[in-house]
Amino acid sequence: MKFLDEYRDRAAVERLSRAIRRAVTRPWTIMEICGGQTHTILKSGLEDLLPREITLVHGPGCPVCVTPVELIDKAVAIAARPEAMMCSFGDMLRVPGSQSSLFDAKARGGDVRIVYSPMDAVKLARMNPERQVVFFAVGFETTAPANAMAVWQAAREGLANFSVLVAHVLVPPAIEAILSAENCRVQAFLAPGHVCAVVGFKDYEPLAARYRVPIVVTGFEPVDLLEGVWMAAQQLEAGRAEVENQYSRAVAREGNRPAQKIVAEVFEVGPRQWRGIGEIPSSGLRLRGPYRQFDAAERFEMAAPGARESADCISGLVLQGLKKPYECRVFGTGCTPERPLGAPMVSSEGACAAYYLYGRHKAR
């Protein structure tokens, strides 16, 4: 398949693998930020091709994993209302809230729909004027433009029965939170290519300079990831700390201006809770002034049930890269994709689920 096969090419992968071996003289810890990258690494068995000196740790870039439990509870509560039609991306449905998931809400008779685009939810609102259609607007900068466009479109059409439950998060503040923690062991980052395709990578330059850490904007295919690791390793070995762009076929420094414009029109930056991590200042998006009428959290008043905590789950340490999923006491036993104790075991992008699905034979 064009534009994919060349990035999954065995010969190219082996060339890069040899180049990394030649470049590396001592141990380095590199974090890939995005869950999509983690998924490729585990699915293609990429770690088999890396020298022992390179340790990959898996970052918090799985939107499903970091969506706060309170918001999932809200989504479940909205889904239970008879007038509501709750629309969501597929992998949010299995994420456990404090009591249940959207799948459970569906089993209890709630109208929960999987959509591929927020514009599908707008269409549903148009077609079902008697229903309240809510879209669970989850994700990083990547999904923000389409979600903003959905709200903008609903405003333009005056769709009073459409709203969004916003759980948008931003990558640079999360990187800063990881770097500023005292126990940080990450020495270089592979920045998420699709996020950067939208916002560019100017915002990463001050981070690289302030924390003396190489950041390589990286794609999602095996060749991309190995090239990203190679570029990061060369910087580490040379003592450089720059922002470099491996994913230049999709990412420009300035990003996608029209996409940024629609996001700025509809959203503003605010503080945000990250599941497993806590509140990070200026790390999320919320609806701006005239668009707040589309905020489902305000449209549907509800009391948030208290969250029950699992003492066993170490997802905070996993999301920060301090522990590998299989170092968790309950990994694969008390915590599995069917009975997840923490969100990283839910989505196929979550580090724990990716390890469980693709890497169990190594943990043994």
Added chain:
Amino acid sequence: MKEFTLTCPAPLAAEDRILLAHGGGGKLTNQLIERVFLPAFSNPALEARHDGAVVRAGGERLAFTTDSYVVRPLFFPGGNIGDLAVNGTVNDLAMCGARPRYLSTGFILEEGLPFETLRAIVESMREAAAAAGVELVTGDTKVVDKGKGDGVFINTAGIGVFEHDVEIGPHKVTPGDAVIVSGDLGAHGVAILSVREGLEFEAPIVSDTAPLWAPVEALLAAGVEVHCLRDATRGGLASALNEIASARGVGVRIREADIPVEEAVRGACEILGLDPLYVANEGRFAAFVPAAQAAQALDVLRAVAVSRRAAIAGEVVEDGPGVVVMESRIGGNRVVDMLSGEQLPRIC
């Protein structure tokens, strides 16, 4: 920020009611069978946990199976619920190594269903039965209130006869066996999803729904000592291989580069965020045969139209009992687990 605070709420697993995933063919389906059905109905034929039961009646060895069809949409590129209902049951019998002979059919119709729709479905059942060499010899009809069904639900049951003494089942699988996939994967599931999602491709992806007795008959007629057959329906090839691996306590190794998937299906799976290994097929199966006969089996299968794209995808190993490991295109290894819940499209 000094330290990360750890907050990870424990969910309560919903075990007090049926979830959609209980019908998905993956882990929850297996749990349901193990915890509810097996303890209640326990008997040797059931416990063999094959695609159909092998029973004795009047001194004859017979294969007996049943399946229900609730597909939406009722009509999709390459077929409809009618031919699916015939082929699915025919294939479960074929996977036992039995020649499919007689089918029953039960219709659950929703009030208001257009006669034209029912006639079209029945006509394609007639054609599918003729193609598979089976007869629909008994049936039943129920009508439910409007809103209580999804147009048409169909149940079929089938009886097949054995014309050979080869024992076929998971218990025969042996380390060293070759694992043959009978054709390209994923077309059926993607055809259904593309209709549901309104996706259009340059060339439409057509369901692979087809009867599978012909390739099985050819294997047996050629004297291939078939150890086990499993059609890769719900949960795809991944679930089929996992079922055999765990039932027999062996490992299975497959190579991604050797598993045929059509370009259009691969593309659609990339767009939809699905893995073709887990996508449903309705005319594809995995055959476990002795390594010494693998090349012969491949030739035999490739001479039959429905399995002309058959390929040797891997082998049975002693290592890692119950685990299916795949060598990726780039040479890394990963575990191919059984589908957990439903395969969900990823966010990004």
